[in-house]
Amino acid sequence: MTLGLGGLASLFCAVAFGAVLPIVPTGAAVGGAAALAAHGNPVMVLFVVLTGALGAYLGDLVTYAACRWGGEALARRMRWLRGNERLDRLGAELKSREVPVLLVSRLLPGGRIPMLLAASVIGVTWRTFLYANAPACALWSAVYTGVGLLGGTVFPRPWEGVVAAIVLVVVVTQVAGWVHRRREASA
Structure with missing residues (x-):
């Protein structure tokens, strides 16, 4: 079992789609x-980093365009930016x-879309x-590739490594989200 051009194309589509509609576990896709x-x-690992970064970048462009089109009305409707003080803080x-x-927001689960929405509302x-988003997407892809490599190198069979990588990515993402929510709650 190997990752070929079809696998890279599928990865690109999954990450780009997941960046627009965050229902696809994009980090797990890159890690797997x-x-x-x-x-x-x-050597294909480098292509995974590149493909993941390009898919994330394209998805972020589409998301940012939608946020700019929807603007502040979308922000208020989605209730991500309740009150002007949070928007002012994010804008500053x-x-x-x-x-x-953008680097930090790309790496934090649930941080990217509110930041893109805030960026569009304040007029970035x-x-x-x-x-500014290119290095964020590259770093995000490299981090999840690293997590996938960590999970994948422990097991001798490719399918075991993929499962381990996906589980590891989900655990890392959940822990990072939990830490982020705890920090925001205490702030």
């Missing part, structure tokens, strides 16, 4: 593909440090978004 690639052809963070804020330009 990395585990599978490591068992077949380790974004204006002062676009790249680090397309140009700024295009350059």
Whole structure:
């Protein structure tokens, strides 16, 4: 069992779709593909990172366009940005440090879409978004590829490695989300 061009195309589609509609576990898809690639052809791991990053980037572009189109009305309707104080805080963070804020929001479960919505509401330009989001997507893909490699190298059979990678990604994502929610609740 190896990861070929069809697998990379499927990964790209899954990540791009999951970036727009966060019902697809995109991190698990990247981690599982990395585990599978490591068992077949380790050079393919680099293509997993690249494919995951490109899928995430395209999905983020679509999501950002939708957020810009929907604007503040969408933010209020979705109840992600309750009250102007949270929007003001997110806006100040974004204006002062676009790249680090997008990096962190991409890695935090549930942090990306509210940040993209806040960026669109405060008027982050397309140009700024295009350059600031690229390293965020690359880092996100590299992190989940690393988690997948960690899970995949423990087991001798590719399918075991893929299952382990997916479970590991889900656990890491849930723990990170729990820590983030605890920090926000205490702040």
